[in-house]
Amino acid sequence: xxxxxxxxxxxxxxxxxxxxxxxxxxxxxxxxxxxxxxxxxxxxxxxxxxxxxxxxxxxxxxxxxxxxxxxxxxxxxxxxxxxxxxxxxxxxxxxxxxxxxxxxxxxxxxxxx
Amino acid sequence: xxxxxxxxxxxxxxxxxxxxxxxxxxxxxxxxxxxxxxxxxxxxxxxxxxxxxxxxxxxxxxxxxxxxxxxxxxxxxxxxxxxxxxxxxxxxxxxxxxxxxxxxxxxxxxxxxxx
Numbered sequence: 001x002x003x004x005x006x007x008x009x010x011x012x013x014x015x016x017x018x019x020x021x022x023x024x025x026x027x028x029x030x031x032x033x034x035x036x037x038x039x040x041x042x043x044x045x046x047x048x049x050x051x052x053x054x055x056x057x058x059x060x061x062x063x064x065x066x067x068x069x070x071x072x073x074x075x076x077x078x079x080x081x082x083x084x085x086x087x088x089x090x091x092x093x094x095x096x097x098x099x100x101x102x103x104x105x106x107x108x109x110x111x112x113x
Numbered sequence: 114x115x116x117x118x119x120x121x122x123x124x125x126x127x128x129x130x131x132x133x134x135x136x137x138x139x140x141x142x143x144x145x146x147x148x149x150x151x152x153x154x155x156x157x158x159x160x161x162x163x164x165x166x167x168x169x170x171x172x173x174x175x176x177x178x179x180x181x182x183x184x185x186x187x188x189x190x191x192x193x194x195x196x197x198x199x200x201x202x203x204x205x206x207x208x209x210x211x212x213x214x215x216x217x218x219x220x221x222x223x224x225x226x227x228x
Contacts, residue, residue, distance in 0.1 A: 009153070033216045042117075042203050042219030043156075088155065090216075100146070100171065101217060105155035 006089050006104030014112050019076040021107040023089030028069035031092040033101065038085045047074070081111050115139050119204050119220035126194040126227045134189040134223050136204030144207045145187040146171075146217065147179065149200040156203065162187055194227045201225070
């Protein structure tokens, strides 16, 4: 089945720094999504991308749907302590079981005040 | 609006015991999903349902069963618990697939330990 490679696995940064993480796939997706999971909670949707090349922002977060439809990246600008958590990318196609989300293994972000 | 509610939050089972993880959503979503999350491994799909009375296997269904008698509820059953089923389980729902799907809404998880 389709697999997503998400990198880096973990990041330990200073407050105020910018963060960049990405996801690549061996096959194309029609939708890319980015989720954040706080400790002890379920993932929460941050950004959804529906078109190749699309660039979308949500506050300090910016995500792009790669032009090849096989990759996506998420940037966080001017990180703050509450950005701590695990960030997951997810890809989706349409129709039947192909419509189920496939998740990357996550990027664990730690922010030092 | 409660969203997706999972119970219990924590549970310790002995090997061979059985239990049901409960999941309920109040958003009238057709699609519901069960995932397990192991450290560093992301989320693996166990079972999913596209509507009441319809369920299908995901990537890691062995050792689990589901039912979907109503739109709201999607319980996950473990019949003979094994240590390999120690994990955090997440239930999720979505209104439909396709270009207008804004992703899944997740519950807050059930942390299960099998000893």
